[in-house]
Amino acid sequence: MEWLSIENVVAVGTSALGILASLGMLLYDRRVPRRKLIGYRVQMDSPIGDGASSDPNPRLGEFDVPNMADASLVLLRIENDGAQSIAGGDYTASEVHGLTAEFTGRTVQAVSVTQPSGIEHLTSHFTDVNGFEYERGKVYIPRVPLNPGDHFKLLVLLSGGPAEGEVKLIGGLRDGRVHRNSAPRPDDKLRTFSLPARLVSVVLTLAVLGLAGIILLRDGNPIECEQGELTVTGSTAFEPVVETLARQYENKCEGADISVQTRGSEDGVAELAALGGQSQNAARSVIAFSDGPMGERWSLESKRVALSVFTLVVHRGVELGSHGLSLREVRDIYAGRYQRWGEVVPGTAEIADLPIVLVSRGDESGTRQIFQDRVLEGWERAPSTSLDCEPAEPAGGTVTRCELGGTSAVLDKVAETPGAIGYSELTLAEARGGEVRRVPLGGDRPDDRQIELGGSRYPYKDVEYAYTYGTPRPGSLAASFLAYLDESTSQHVIRDKGHLPCLREPELCV
Numbered sequence: 001m002e003w004l005s006i007e008n009v010v011a012v013g014t015s016a017l018g019i020l021a022s023l024g025m026l027l028y029d030r031r032v033p034r035r036k037l038i039g040y041r042v043q044m045d046s047p048i049g050d051g052a053s054s055d056p057n058p059r060l061g062e063f064d065v066p067n068m069a070d071a072s073l074v075l076l077r078i079e080n081d082g083a084q085s086i087a088g089g090d091y092t093a094s095e096v097h098g099l100t101a102e103f104t105g106r107t108v109q110a111v112s113v114t115q116p117s118g119i120e121h122l123t124s125h126f127t128d129v130n131g132f133e134y135e136r137g138k139v140y141i142p143r144v145p146l147n148p149g150d151h152f153k154l155l156v157l158l159s160g161g162p163a164e165g166e167v168k169l170i171g172g173l174r175d176g177r178v179h180r181n182s183a184p185r186p187d188d189k190l191r192t193f194s195l196p197a198r199l200v201s202v203v204l205t206l207a208v209l210g211l212a213g214i215i216l217l218r219d220g221n222p223i224e225c226e227q228g229e230l231t232v233t234g235s236t237a238f239e240p241v242v243e244t245l246a247r248q249y250e251n252k253c254e255g256a257d258i259s260v261q262t263r264g265s266e267d268g269v270a271e272l273a274a275l276g277g278q279s280q281n282a283a284r285s286v287i288a289f290s291d292g293p294m295g296e297r298w299s300l301e302s303k304r305v306a307l308s309v310f311t312l313v314v315h316r317g318v319e320l321g322s323h324g325l326s327l328r329e330v331r332d333i334y335a336g337r338y339q340r341w342g343e344v345v346p347g348t349a350e351i352a353d354l355p356i357v358l359v360s361r362g363d364e365s366g367t368r369q370i371f372q373d374r375v376l377e378g379w380e381r382a383p384s385t386s387l388d389c390e391p392a393e394p395a396g397g398t399v400t401r402c403e404l405g406g407t408s409a410v411l412d413k414v415a416e417t418p419g420a421i422g423y424s425e426l427t428l429a430e431a432r433g434g435e436v437r438r439v440p441l442g443g444d445r446p447d448d449r450q451i452e453l454g455g456s457r458y459p460y461k462d463v464e465y466a467y468t469y470g471t472p473r474p475g476s477l478a479a480s481f482l483a484y485l486d487e488s489t490s491q492h493v494i495r496d497k498g499h500l501p502c503l504r505e506p507e508l509c510v
Helices: 004-033 121-124 195-220 239-252 266-280 327-334 366-376 407-416 426-430 448-452 477-484 486-497
Strands: 036-048 070-081 099-103 107-116 133-135 138-141 151-159 165-170 176-180 229-233 257-260 286-291 300-316 357-359 400-404 420-425 436-439 461-468
Touching: 036 165, 070 099, 070 165, 107 133, 107 138, 107 327, 138 151, 165 176, 229 266, 229 420, 229 477, 239 257, 239 477, 239 486, 257 477, 266 286, 266 366, 266 461, 286 366, 286 477, 300 366, 300 407, 300 426, 327 366, 327 448, 357 366, 357 407, 366 461, 400 407, 407 420, 407 426, 407 436, 420 426, 426 436, 426 461, 461 477
Parallel strands: 036 176, 229 257, 229 286, 357 400, 357 420
Antiparallel strands: 036 070, 070 151, 099 138, 099 165, 107 151, 133 138, 286 461, 300 420, 300 436, 300 461
């Protein structure tokens, strides 16, 4: 998969947009609402008095104040819009009072103060001593302390000018400001969210929808869905992965027929090379998976797919403790220097006379090749002495050793044979539960998560390769299937089967 593909660019772009929107809202929340902020709004400005009854206000009804020309009632709400409390000392006016409500072109005749229940103490500040008074077209408001969300209202009786005139609240705050807010009047429908919140919600929704669309499109079909026939061969240890991915690909891509025929890493790679010598067209429809590098001798094209972890396994009756076996002990066992487990683990009566049975793989096995390279640092030197892995009766001076054709066969034989030891891909061994015991090497457990975190020196592991005869042609099923290995869903399958994808962990696959 190309990193600069259109879907990746769109995915990264929409993700970045969502992140930037979230950061922008965070900065807005920290820098704007958290300033000291007094907001005001006119909730009512209605004509009353002489002539007002000819055009009754729906809120006031028949409200007629005689002998008062152009009378009007104004309901002015003043509130703490910020996230910080406002104290009396925060007002910057030089006078005793803190704010001035100005009604341009009208004269104040009377004023009354109301506040919501629970904060009745606000009215105690509205006294002459604190500067609460009115004259002409102004009401002088004391330095009222307000907690976030607190408010009070002024009901002002005015005359001498038409209703709906200009109303201003004049004053200042230290580290803050006074502003006319955008809240609606009482009969209007309240907005559930502020404008910034709504904008951010829209941006995040679009980003999520964009990503969801990309995921649906990518999961619906691979990037290059091709038809035809493809044979996948090679590693039996990697078979659960390729079998699962082959079936998934066939379900997503109508007309694709993928046959999985695993028979061992070396046999699969050798067959691919031999087929290329006979028919290049036929060889181009084959992919061989190998535990460890094997294709260099035949000049095949390779792709690092995953880091595979393997493990030694013993019969459940062989208890080796948390340290397991040292590398020297393993090498001596497979060199035939020990015939009984009591020689390896002295003082353990239960297994003192239990014969060691080496259950191995054939030369075609990549699992065996990695075992020899990474653990034994040489060939398995003990000769094969049994076809059925049954120890000779009576046990003689030669260790019993047999070779089987697949990982599952090795696990079956170790599980049923007392004293048996063999090797397997880690996930397949874990799936057997208590049937077999997994063996730590020098105290390092076979644990893919610890290896991924870099906290283990466990040696029995190697890269899983996909080999092809030459570079697959663009538009071929082989090229499409190899690209499918890099899809996110495929990477999850590889990980779930106990392997570490090279695409995600490239430093582990060098």
